Amino acid sequence: MEVKLDKRYPLDVEPARAWMVLQDVRAVAGCMPGAAITEQVDDTHYKGTVKVKVGPANAAFGGDIEVLALDPAAMKLQLLGKGADRSGSSASMNLTAHVEAGDTAATSVLVGEAAVIVNGKFAQFGGRMMSQVSDMLLAQFADNFRAAAAALPAPQAAPPVASAAAASGAPALSPAPVRELNALGLAWGLVKNWCAGMFGRRT
Amino acid sequence: MTTQLISVKINGKTVQKAVEPRQLLVHFLREDCHLTGAHIGCETSHCGACTVDIDGRSVKGCTHLAVQCDGSEVLTVEGLAGLAPGGGMLHAVQEAFYKEHGLQCGFCTPGMLVRAYRFLQENPNPSEAEVRAGMSGNLCRCTGYQNIVKAVLHAAARLREPQAQPA
């Protein structure tokens, strides 16, 4: 089943630092709960894992990530991720993300569009929750991303030199520990969100 | 797997057994206690074929653990006749289902009977709409419910008769 995502997340860091995180595939993976890069095959190919737990059911997706485009001028990243779980779910994602200037010089917006196809067990049994779970997941991602960007030293008006930074392996963004994405926790978040929504507030 | 000793009163008789914590009540009844009246028709607690009566409430045995029944009183369809007012062979709900042709394949019937029993304890003089709502947790594919509703109303009338002592 296919889920289309179209998200904008305001960040309270300037575009330069946001882009520093975005162009670092390992760092980006580190912001996604349950995800990690396990190997870099070459400049544009990585291997990674995502662990998901829906109540008692576990899935460990292992797969490949290909960076299709990395455009420092436009601050844009495009990647294709594909993974399968040993008990038979599979997922693929075509993601385009970029950083835009925010309202002020000190803010920016992380914009992402993705088409996600989930197949197998998780599609069959998780289908009804798919877009809400994705929303929650990405909200957590955005929080982590914001924190990772804010943790970087503020650049001294120097333009982001994306590929050089990647090549030199600096700055060292400490990858977030791989926590299993606990969808019961997500589910509680969903319920809270829904209740809040009932009273006109969205968290 | 570790087991836990439970003591359950089933149809008036105390049963003590060591069960795995994950064992469902319906499996405990059917396999350990050899009471195969309660049936399994789904795994999402929709169909009600597994309905039993625990401490005075209708419960779906498929989503209830055996260990949760420790110290409880459980009534299954096999125990209904024992509750017949005046010590008859069959409880009024059983006789009513027979007389009103409230069953065909019989698979939903034990769940229907145990639920009808409890429903009529809760609401001894129901309207047809109340019967339909009260029995809505039990699915049937054969009868279209019409004769089941007649049967429950028939049993209600029987149970309200002066000589019938409520169980």
Add this chain to the structure above:
Amino acid sequence: MNAPTDKGLERIAALAGIGEPRLRKEDARFIQGKGNYVDDIKLPGMLHMDIVRSPLAHARIKRIDKSAALAIPGVHAVLTADDLKPLKLHWMPTLAGDVAAVLADLKVHFQMQEVAIVVADDRYIAADAVEAVQVEYEELPVVIDPYTALAPGAPVLRDDLAGKTEGVHGKRTHPNHIFTWEAGDKAAADAAFARAPVTVAERIVYPRVHPCPLETCGCVASFDPVRGELTTYMTSQAPHVVRTVVSLLSGIPESKVRIVSPDIGGGFGNKVGVYPGYVCAIVASIVLGRPVKWIEDRIENISTTAFARDYHMDGELAATPDGRILGLRVQVLADHGAFDACADPTKYPAGLFHICTGSYDIAAAHCSVKGVYTNKAPGGVAYRCSFRVTEAVYLIERLVDILAQKLNIDKAEIRARNFIRKEQFPYTSAFGFEYDSGDHPTALKKVLAACDYAGLRAEQAAKRADPHCPTLMGIGLVTFTEVVGAGPSKMCDILGVGMFDSCEIRIHPTGSAIARMGTISQGQGHQTTYAQIIATELGIPSEVIQVEEGDTSTAPYGLGTYGSRSTPVAGAAIAMAARKIHAKARKIAAHLLEVGEGDLDWEIDRFKLKGDDARFKTMKDIAWAAYNRLPPGLEPGLEAVHYYDPPNFTFPFGVYLCVVDIDRGTGETQVRRFYALDDCGTRINPMIIEGQIHGGLTEGYAVAMGQQMPFDAQGNLLGNTLMDYFLPTAVETPHWETDHTVTPSPHHPIGAKGVAESPHVGSIPTFTSAVVDAFAHLGVTHMTLPHSAYRVWQQLKKSGVNL
């Protein structure tokens, strides 16, 4: 015979024979929780089997790792296709002349397909083991939309059929093509359309649904290695056929195979075929030398066992300006899933779909049905369909409504103009069916009067004129004829076995009897109704007639119960067997009374001397004498067997009328009234008939108003639990009103036709007719099933209807 006297009426009542609303013999065990369903059966040493299933709809199997599963304490075996290969059992023949995988070999073809089995001490350990089996898949592109299955370059599903351009039913024009079957006269139909002043055409889709009986499928297989005998308790609607199939597959002679269908918790066509679970349980039992139980869960049942329908029908009618139908043409695209396991008589890959000229005298007709493979579970014929008659009746009744709407002729009136007239029976349709009897005009008049049809139309007009009316009112009408009682063996066979059926009756010395038949009740009440037939034929009270079915070691060979065939075929066999006994009884009575056979009259329960009521012998007297005082030349005993090969199908018919009120804001449809008149010929037990009709109408309501099996683009089945699959509760289910006429079947020994599928066949188009009628004044001619509130709401928006 004179009208019975009071004493005679008493004697008739004492028999509780044909026509009596006799209470059911079966009930005693069911109301006390003492039924004997397959999952109730426990054998010493029994193990439990569970199945590892594919999460993907189309994929290559790269690797299966059993090691973690085998390491779990209590696991006895893990089997895959490789283990079945030496036995040549990894594939099995289907009822449709195709093969189906038992366990997936190299490839999986639909989501939830069986890939491996585990056998363990109990069902919990088996479930643990299923989770522990690791299977690696390589995804393949899927075919989900049947319209794309035959596109050039479409993904090929059946590698095992590569190069096979000749199918069982003729040429295969594409790797995903199964068959194209035709009936009727294309030239005549085309000519009728060419000259017709009026034509209508519509695509009528009958979506995939599932019968979902309350009890899922399962078996307990028990191979006795000492005796070399296999016994299998199975949820089977056709135990003898299964025995033959199992014998052929396993090599064990039929004499050493025993299939027992005990109590079955609803069949509805779901329990006809041989599923991989049965085969695997049997193999496991043989391999392990212990009984093996397999009971599927609800998700498995909905996802993998025989689905129903999935017919995409392009139908057309040609007519005169006053609505007289001149011709019918229909082309069908049939989605059969990944294997053709459609349970049809061999010669009819589209079942009895060609009953689609319905109750109408249509001179020229042609139909063609094209079957295709898709990445979905196999099946097609199930769910009270009488072999695709649900689809056929849906088609013709929708087209007649659409024609009526185009010509602005009332839908009852247009039907009356086209009915086969009573004097035309037996009537041969343009498709070659010989309808045995019918009287549609009488039935229609009765229903229209009972429902005050004119009043309803007036009310509808008033509501349409009222801008404040909160509902849209619709009136649905269907006048169906269906065809059941498969069937004459020259036309109908299952795997080569003619579709006759059988009965043996044995009367004991003290006057009670035992009878066994080749059918098997799944709730239809055969133990009660069959005894009633014998009671009337032989004058023995039905109360003392024991009826048994379902054990292939004792019951005579029969083809089972589905397609409403029990009463037309086995019921006839019962009457014929009884008449053989009756003939012998007459001889014995004559001998006892020392008169000639011709001097005796049969009256209710006795042979009496013509003109002398005082000299008689009851069947009870005769039974005793049959064991000790026989005329010379006659052997002892009082029993008979009859195998009945029916000369024809039977054609029950009915008229259904439905009134709905649709909420303009929510799209929710309230069924205000549903009036069902059925004519099934002679009525054996009115109480049981009425119960069957309630049940069939309710299943029809479920199909019409909510059941769906949605697949996404990757072939994931999204609604396979009861969270989503609509089974109505007592709250939604409407109140049913039933009525009847009696037009016996002239070729049936007791004039009975069979009835239990008619309410399902007839009600579904009636609901559509009513819902569409609610929108007809807005130009809507057809709406696709199901008519859930959301879908009806979408139509409300499309038609510009606001609160």
